[in-house]
Amino acid sequence: MADAPAVADVRRAVAVLMPRALDDLAALVAIPSVADDRLFPRAECERAAAWVADALRAEGIDDARPVPTPDGSSTVLGHRAGPAGTPTVLLYAHYDVQPPLRDEAWLSPPFTLTPRDGRLYGRGAADCKGNVVAHLTALRALRQLLGELPVGVRVAIEGSEEQGTGGLEEYVRAHPEHFAADAVLVADTGNATLGRPTLCVSLRGATNVVVRVETMAGEVHSGMFGGAAPDALAALVAILATLRDAQGGTTVRGLDATGTWDGVAYDAEQFRHDAGVLADVRLLGGASVADTLWARPAVTVLGLDAPPVVGSAAAVQPRAAARLNLRVPPGTDARNARDALVAHVLDVAPWGARVTVETEPVGQPFRARTDGPVFATLSQALADAFDAPTVTAGQGGSIPLCNVFAETLPDAAVVLLGVEEPACLIHAPNESVDPREIERLAVGEALFLARLADRSH
Structure with a gap:
């Protein structure tokens, strides 16, 4: 197995792949995969699942396929074994999206990826189809640079995360062997601010x-x-x-x-901007924004x-x-x-x-492990990809699947990351993503997978 590629080589490879990545994102956003058949036909989610499975098979995950889960949705599962002695990494994201809400509030059609002022607008562009595309781009870059994937790779791309109906959680508990891994990358969060690599280590x-x-x-x-x-x-x-x-x-x-947060701070003025707080209206909590959001x-x-x-x-x-x-x-x-x-x-x-x-x-709340080689390797890989130190943050939302992974894979490191920085406006009209976040995340993930293989030698 070749040594891990240099940062510059991975950056060049991903840069060449970005036009394809953005075409992929446009194709995915065009599918209104809202997992609520009162609003959109179930066939749209099935179409998105088939698209994801086809794309993963093209990148070497030969058995990728939609698998029914107990809530009636499908999760795309797949596995490719790595070279002998290398660890296995599970890559998670979801292809289902929030409803568009009020169409008239969108400045462009919600299911048409639309460039505007350096960002790409569309429902799911960030949450979470941008993360699906980042996974795909990282795998493509590694195969082009190394000829194969350097570690074992499992994938789980969920189809009902936004509905919270728990289909994948039940499936994981019933079939833990389908998810066996040494590390789990949950790509459904994002950076504290644009361009600042962030690992989410706490979920309320x-x-x-x-x-x-x-x-x-x-x-x-x-x-x-x-x-x-x-x-x-x-x-x-x-x-x-x-x-x-x-x-x-x-x-x-x-x-x-009275809890306090010891990771990255959340600037109060930035929070006011991100949350759309009206002028002269005070923030709540009587403490720092980070304390209030992530520790109380x-x-x-x-x-x-x-x-x-x-x-x-x-x-x-x-x-x-x-x-x-x-x-x-x-x-x-x-x-x-x-x-x-x-x-x-x-x-x-x-x-x-x-x-x-x-x-x-x-x-239940979730706290990620920040010790061990997985966290350290991923933190440095992201820092190299973004050319900035990696910080840790919390998230006010809940992702119950993280606790299920932690329970069923007690020896695996579960880490959260993604493209969903505050300006994305996920779950709101005019959701968007900065394509640089997809590019840098793909670089970081590719570096992480290659370096994790090196550590196992």
């Missing part, structure tokens, strides 16, 4: 609860009864007000909200059942409800956090109001 866990408040048999006239009649909507507002302090920090009883719990009110303003009547409300989302950092068990939230809500309910809480499934 999540759980939702629905709080229902009842106080009377039915509505009553606010003129005749208001003031003495127990207002269910006001009771719900009072409950919700106890979940944050004056600075906006989470105040659920029994939950530690957070409660968000997702929705309310209450009369709308237009059409509302002069009546005291007998019932109201809210759906709450609780995010918890690594080190906190999400089930315990959910139970603490439920107990808090029941305890603070005013006026003897009848309060019930319905719970939804729990996703």
Whole structure:
């Protein structure tokens, strides 16, 4: 097996491949692979899965094929053994995408990859088809430079990640042998800022609860009864007000909200820009943005059942409800956090109001291992590819599959990376990707795979 290629050689190879990579991205974005057949035909996801399987087979993953999972979606799985004595790396991404939301909010058609101001716009361009293309480009570069893949490669390109229906998680638990690897690269996150190589080492866990408040048999006239009649909507507002302090920090009883983040900082002005915070509106939490996002719990009110303003009547409300989302950092068990939230809500309910809480499934937080050769090799490979030091960051979202990989592959290093930097606006109208992120990520991944093979000699 040849030694790992030089950085300059990999950069040149990937640069030559970029026109093909962007053609691939355009072809993938053109497939509206939303894994919700209420919105788009299931055949579109099947078409995307077939495209990915064909592309992987062309790059030496000879058995790549769509495999049905328990939620009805298909994951593209494949494996190519490496040279004797070399490790195996599992490459993960997903081909399904979020719905486009409001078509009129897009400046160009959501399923047509459109260049504008140096970026490429389209649903899934970053999340996560840009990562699929980065995987493909890294494999192509290595085959051109070395004649073969330097390590064993498994692939798992999921088809229902955005729906959160858990099909691949169930499949992994039932068939762990299909995912056996020494390292897992989960390409579904991104850099802290454009051009700054970042490994995501922390994911917050999540759980939702629905709080229902009842106080009377039915509505009553606010003129005749208001003031003495127990207002269910006001009771719900009072409950919700106890979940944050004056600075906006989470105040659920029994939950530690004092954690600190020791990785890369998140500049407050950059966060204001990324989140679209209005001028003069203060950020919440009373701590650094990184502490608040990645090291502390957070409660968000997702929705309310209450009369709308237009059409509302002069009546005291007998019932109201809210759906709450609780995010918890690594080190906190999400089930315990959910139970603490439920107990808090029941305890603070005013006026003897009848309060019930319905719970939804729990996703545990995840913390990546940062010791060992995989993390060190990947960190240096990305630094060389981006010509900048690699930093570590967290992510407020949850990827339950990471914990499943950690449970079923206890000896493997699970690491998160990707092309989805803040300007991408993933999940929003006008999602985009900077093609330089795809190029640099492909260079870094190719360097990592080649160098990991060298370490095994």
